[in-house]
Amino acid sequence: MKRSELFARDGNRCVYCGLVQEPDALSVDHVQPRMRGGDGSGGNLVTACRGCNTKKGGRSLATFLAAEPEARRNFFALARYVWPRHLRAVAEELARRGVVVAPTELVEGIRGLRSSEAIASVLQSQVRSTNSSESEGE
């Protein structure tokens, strides 16, 4: 998928801060990094502003989302085109890190879901809005 197509699909909106920005200020972010086998298909790509992409740095998506409540909320509200398997992997990682309300129910609840939209909706309702587990560290 081309950059311009990706930005158009996402309405030039960053999935992490939720702000609509000029294409010049946007970047392509891989849900699963290329070095870990992630491809360039639409289901592995999201629009991220340069600021958020820099903030994310070399962290995995789950690590970044675990540390940033606002990015977490926005991501699950906006990342409706991400492949279900990537969303499940992120959900399981967040559940392990204790940043969802009911980890077991979350993982069980999304197991049978096929659409990204459905999985993202469950995640959206389950993620904590604050960093209550921050003290547990990495």
Ligand SMILES: [Zn+2]
């Ligand atoms: Zn952003």
